[in-house]
Structures are given as C-alpha cells and as structure tokens.
Amino acid sequence: DQQVKQNSPSLSVQEGRISILNCDYTNSMFDYFLWYKKYPAEGPTFLISISSIKDKNEDGRFTVFLNKSAKHLSLHIVPSQPGDSAVYFCAASRVGNQFYFGTGTSLTVIP
C-alpha cells in the first residue's frame, strides 16, 4: 500500500518558468515531509523539508507548500534551471518513525 504518491512520473518545463511537483499522502499522522533530488547513478540528496506546524517553507528558488486538510504537498522551483533536471522524491514520516517515499517525478528543464 503506497502511503505517499507522486502521480506524475514526468514533467517538462521551459528554463526560467516555474516547476510544480506534487505529492499526496494517505496517513494523517504524518507530521514531517521532505523532498529529495536524485541524479542518475547517484544517491538522493536532501532538498527541503516542512513540518506539519507550517504550511510553507522557502529556501532560495525552492518552496514547499503543505495542505494538511487535503493531505497534499507541492514543491515549487522558480525559476527553473537546466541543472534542476533530476528525479524528485517526496517522503513523509511521523517524527521518530520511518520515512515513506513516493515513486518520484522526473523533471526535465528545457533550455
């Protein structure tokens, strides 16, 4: 049973435009959420996180939004750059418990 879902396997965006990656979860007890970025032949690297007490967290070009009532989070990248082309995973957990990962969205930023 997939507790964290990323329903878009891929996304293409023009350079300079906004990229929006979406993630849905089913467990209302999750209270911590992360986004990871993964390049081919490398391990995932941490990008940005948000706890359930917030609805937005920003770090440079990256912003994560959390809608607890909808059990939905999204990652916004503005402006998108070719180097952002990678697979993005969202992950969710209850503090003190294991993380559950989504299936990933492959982002391609077109120059």
Next chain:
Amino acid sequence: NAGVTQTPKFRILKIGQSMTLQCTQDMNHNYMYWYRQDPGMGLKLIYYSVGAGITDKGEVPNGYNVSRSTTEDFPLRLELAAPSQTSVYFCASSYPRGGNEQFFGPGTRLTVL
C-alpha cells in the same frame, strides 16, 4: 568527510549465491538504513539501525540480514539471491530519525540472474 560510501557499485549474482553489500559513514550518525529502489518505484526500507548492536526490520526485510557492530558500518547480507532482489540498493544515515534528513550513499546496482 566522505559521507556515506557503498561498495560495490555494481554486482551480478547467480540465483542462490550470497553476498554482502558494504556501507560506511563517517558522520558519526547513530541511525543507518538500507533501502531498495525498483524501477518506477520509490525507496522501500529493508532494515534500519538506531545504534551499534541494534537493528530492526523495515517494510521489505525478507531475504536480507544486517548487523551493526560499529557506529560507522552497516553491512547488508543477501544469503540466497533471487531474481526478485534485482534492484538498486541505497544505504543512508542520519541523526535520530524522523525530523532529520537522511544522507544517502551512491547506491549498489545488483542484478540476480
């Protein structure tokens, strides 16, 4: 700091063979994890450890064993390799889990034929 290192990078096994995937971290993290990633799927937790001498099962532990004799090392053992274990394996480490990011190694691509 090297971070999290994994060896080997690639391996092909025959059905029934055994092998150990090595994982070492130099960040003095208490928590370590083993994940597998199948094509088109997310990462699934195999085993984790909260410190030396302590291990526990994750979502998909069948067919694997682990040990944690030191803070730095967390090897994953496959005793009787099966085609269903063909996957990319990632080791990760963190400070106390939940609420802290995990640092991942580069992965081991394993094929069982």
